[in-house]
Amino acid sequence: MRLLLDTHAFIWWLADHKSLSRKAHAAIEEPGNEVFVSAASAWEITTKFRIGKLDNAEVVAADVAASINNEGFMPLAVSVAHGQIAGSLPGNHRDPFDRMLIAQAMLESMTFVSNEARFDAFAIKRLW
Numbered sequence: 001m002r003l004l005l006d007t008h009a010f011i012w013w014l015a016d017h018k019s020l021s022r023k024a025h026a027a028i029e030e031p032g033n034e035v036f037v038s039a040a041s042a043w044e045i046t047t048k049f050r051i052g053k054l055d056n057a058e059v060v061a062a063d064v065a066a067s068i069n070n071e072g073f074m075p076l077a078v079s080v081a082h083g084q085i086a087g088s089l090p091g092n093h094r095d096p097f098d099r100m101l102i103a104q105a106m107l108e109s110m111t112f113v114s115n116e117a118r119f120d121a122f123a124i125k126r127l128w
């Protein structure tokens with residue numbers, strides 16, 4: 001299975017935080033699964049750290065690529081097609097990071113690892 005981690009899922013995985021569901025944890029550590037972290041999550045982590053909304057993310061924000069690599073995950077670049085889909089998604093959900101991650105999960109046929117039940121309104125498979 002190809003998994004795309006929501007930003008909070010990635011941060012909780014790195015911190016071994018109890019907020020990450022058992023099902024999500026098991027899927028992430030399953031050797032047969034490919035785990036991806038989006039460039040959009042790197043943007044979100046560094047932005048939120050810079051403005052003081054992610055105080056405990058200093059190490060990750062300093063080198064997101066190293067954090068992805070150290071876990072054996074794969075980076076997912078943002079493409080023009082991802083941007084076009086993200087911009088045209090229906091609904092009033094305004095968070096640009098979420099919209100990009102949803103678009104990537106859709107276009108790349110990935111299972112989205114997120115606790116956000118509101119994402120079920122979009123044409124994606126969500127695991128939590």
